[in-house]
Amino acid sequence: MTTLALTGGRVLRPDATVIRADVLIDRDRGEILEIGPDLGGDAVETLDASDSLVTPGFVNGHCHVAMSLLRGYADDKPLDAWLREDIWPAEGELTAEDVRVGAELGLLEMIKSGTTAFADMYFHVPEIAAAVEEAGLRARLGHGVVTVAKDEEGAHEDMETSLEVAEEYDGAADGRISTAFMPHSLTTVGAEYLEEYVPKARELGVPIHYHANETEDEVTPIVEEEGVRPLAYAAEKGMLEAEDFVAHGVHVDESEIGLLAEAGTGVIHCPASNMKLASGMAPVQRMREAGVTVGLGTDGAASNNDLSMLDEARDAAMLGKLAADDAAAVPAEAVAELLTAGSADALGLESGRLEEGAPADLAVLDLEKAHLTPRHDLVSHLAYAAAAADVRHTICDGQVLMRDREVLTLEESAVRERALEAAEDLAARVNPTE
Ligand SMILES: N[C@@H](CCSC[C@H]1O[C@@H](n2cnc3c(=O)[nH]cnc32)[C@H](O)[C@@H]1O)C(=O)O
Numbered sequence: 001m002t003t004l005a006l007t008g009g010r011v012l013r014p015d016a017t018v019i020r021a022d023v024l025i026d027r028d029r030g031e032i033l034e035i036g037p038d039l040g041g042d043a044v045e046t047l048d049a050s051d052s053l054v055t056p057g058f059v060n061g062h063c064h065v066a067m068s069l070l071r072g073y074a075d076d077k078p079l080d081a082w083l084r085e086d087i088w089p090a091e092g093e094l095t096a097e098d099v100r101v102g103a104e105l106g107l108l109e110m111i112k113s114g115t116t117a118f119a120d121m122y123f124h125v126p127e128i129a130a131a132v133e134e135a136g137l138r139a140r141l142g143h144g145v146v147t148v149a150k151d152e153e154g155a156h157e158d159m160e161t162s163l164e165v166a167e168e169y170d171g172a173a174d175g176r177i178s179t180a181f182m183p184h185s186l187t188t189v190g191a192e193y194l195e196e197y198v199p200k201a202r203e204l205g206v207p208i209h210y211h212a213n214e215t216e217d218e219v220t221p222i223v224e225e226e227g228v229r230p231l232a233y234a235a236e237k238g239m240l241e242a243e244d245f246v247a248h249g250v251h252v253d254e255s256e257i258g259l260l261a262e263a264g265t266g267v268i269h270c271p272a273s274n275m276k277l278a279s280g281m282a283p284v285q286r287m288r289e290a291g292v293t294v295g296l297g298t299d300g301a302a303s304n305n306d307l308s309m310l311d312e313a314r315d316a317a318m319l320g321k322l323a324a325d326d327a328a329a330v331p332a333e334a335v336a337e338l339l340t341a342g343s344a345d346a347l348g349l350e351s352g353r354l355e356e357g358a359p360a361d362l363a364v365l366d367l368e369k370a371h372l373t374p375r376h377d378l379v380s381h382l383a384y385a386a387a388a389a390d391v392r393h394t395i396c397d398g399q400v401l402m403r404d405r406e407v408l409t410l411e412e413s414a415v416r417e418r419a420l421e422a423a424e425d426l427a428a429r430v431n432p433t434e
């Protein structure tokens, strides 16, 4: 057995306490063997965690990782105009190679900011899967389907692709990749397609992931045309099961919160995207009190504009208080849960908690920083003060992906060079100068 020990750190436990302990990892099985004092002695490899906080690797519950190539491409518009006027035309020009390059850029940023697992909805998924395999993270991947503005044949093809991708890649990369069926949203996919394909996804046994109740504009048409709230409509279509998870859940009423809690469907809160697109404030505190599984996601880099889960954590705390009009809402311990176990539970992953037998997915944060001094409460620091650049080491499935800020699985400068070039070419294709 090859073992790896993280020594001298302070370890965040699932109950939000922090203890001084080493962490011993079985690298072959990718599991945590033991958490306790003095475990460094017999380990094959050790990683210094002194003056550091050892946390579960962060789980980004909703992303479009290849959109990193579109970071800063179009800002300062509401969702519908942003997608239709800028993002979708640019995505129409994205090649498979562009998606690979954009995904690598996003994965590089994830590793550098302590993220070890994520859920992703996009297209050219084989390229994203290849990048994940190379980068060493854990992911639940899917092909996003839009049927509006497509003819019948095109819509069926898109649906079939989502099923095929879900079937083919489930269990890929030694089990680090799992999949989901991913209709884009309840308003961008026609009811007849949901009725036909949701049962097929159930037969495959994969979860369903989609955008839901992100803006008022997504709620009104469903209420008007179907006479029910969007999540009641989703339940009617069989898309509100325990393994399913929705992104956003901003405009959800009490009846919908009840449906989510009862079904066990997870909600991925994306505060930065919701603020930037002025979509609204999700009732995170109310959902948690009602027993809904809530996780945290960045959404794509074009609506954030970064993939740092620590930024998202702080945003979740701040926005959660404002939404509840209560400074006690979404406290630091809740934020620590949202960014680790909450997201992992919503995605159906076993990571998100540091305990014996759990997947060895960890982030180690350097506490020797002015903005992390003094050390009254390290959970408070995690929620309110820590930043991406504080992450020293990132470990996923027992493998070290970053050691002392050097990424070992991707070549940082080459990834950035390729992304710069691909993004420039893309912009020139979308907006030729003459
Ligand atoms: N196959 C689809 C693409 C769906 S992938 C997922 C899509 O979600 C889009 N997206 C990114 N962020 C958001 C968001 O916040 N809400 C809704 N859609 C988003 C993203 O640009 C991408 O087009 C097609 O033919 O257009």
Ligand SMILES: [Zn+2]
Residues within 6 Å of the ligand: 062, 063, 064, 211, 247, 299, 300
């Ligand atoms: Zn999204």
